[in-house]
Amino acid sequence: MTYISGFVAAVPNANRDAFIAHAKAGWPWFHKRGALRMVECLGEDVKPGKQTDFYRATQARDDEVPLFSWIEWPDRQTCDAAWASMDSDPDLPAMPEMPFDGMRMFWGGFDPVVQVGESTPGRYVQGFVLAAPGDRKQAYIDMANSATDMFRRYGATCQVECWGADVPHGKQTDFYRATQAKDGEVPLFSWIEWPDRATCDAAGRKMEAEMAGMDMPDMPFDGMRMFWGGFTPVFDSKTA
Numbered sequence: 001m002t003y004i005s006g007f008v009a010a011v012p013n014a015n016r017d018a019f020i021a022h023a024k025a026g027w028p029w030f031h032k033r034g035a036l037r038m039v040e041c042l043g044e045d046v047k048p049g050k051q052t053d054f055y056r057a058t059q060a061r062d063d064e065v066p067l068f069s070w071i072e073w074p075d076r077q078t079c080d081a082a083w084a085s086m087d088s089d090p091d092l093p094a095m096p097e098m099p100f101d102g103m104r105m106f107w108g109g110f111d112p113v114v115q116v117g118e119s120t121p122g123r124y125v126q127g128f129v130l131a132a133p134g135d136r137k138q139a140y141i142d143m144a145n146s147a148t149d150m151f152r153r154y155g156a157t158c159q160v161e162c163w164g165a166d167v168p169h170g171k172q173t174d175f176y177r178a179t180q181a182k183d184g185e186v187p188l189f190s191w192i193e194w195p196d197r198a199t200c201d202a203a204g205r206k207m208e209a210e211m212a213g214m215d216m217p218d219m220p221f222d223g224m225r226m227f228w229g230g231f232t233p234v235f236d237s238k239t240a
Helices: 013-032 054-058 076-088 134-153 175-179 197-211
Strands: 003-012 037-045 064-073 106-117 124-133 158-166 185-194 227-236
Touching (some): 003 054, 003 158, 013 037, 013 227, 037 197, 054 064, 054 175, 054 227, 064 076, 064 227, 106 175, 106 185, 124 134, 124 175, 124 197, 134 185, 175 185
Antiparallel strands (some): 003 106, 037 227, 124 185, 158 185
16 A cells, blocks of 8 residues: 555635646646645635534634545655755745744654545545544454445445544644644544535535434544544545
8 A cells, every 4th residue: 555645724715726736746746756736725615513623623713614634645654755855855846935833744654544436536525523532442443444435335436434543643633632632642644535516515424324323432642632523625646
């Protein structure tokens, strides 16, 4: 399996085009250093939560939209080497001014532990952020695998579940603060792809109806601290 750099941030609505231009300018550098793909997604249906959400996680302002993005690498070694070279690399291009507050962006390195279907450009993305106890990794994998048939039955085309491998603590924001992680918990960064938002929304209604009246199964993480939202890809290096 590959290795994923996952990112969460907030982008001013007025800077949408500038953000896309920034992503396009940065991709050649990542690609030259071994990155396989970069996908940048801006929020389309991201709701505030009761305990955690993308807005709290990024300290988003009223005029900002959440960002959910990832870079795919062949392995962690290639990823680590690329990031380590960034400060001293003479080939690093002169980037446009950053169109969002980088101090409120957070990121980490993740190992895909469940991957079903093929990630395809242009799909509607449901992004998830959560934390799970480190000693319940296999239980989480088993749970995620058990849900794949249901997602596919309702139209999902791809499911990727990523377990934190190198997730730093930040000064202002990070995955730990975002998920209110407890000692011994590991951040997760995951997504499900759908043909379009309508299919995703219909699936949500069907799953809710199907589970009505059923006892909730024991989950290997605190679902109250998981947050998610619907995102539209605005840059995908596969089609750039």
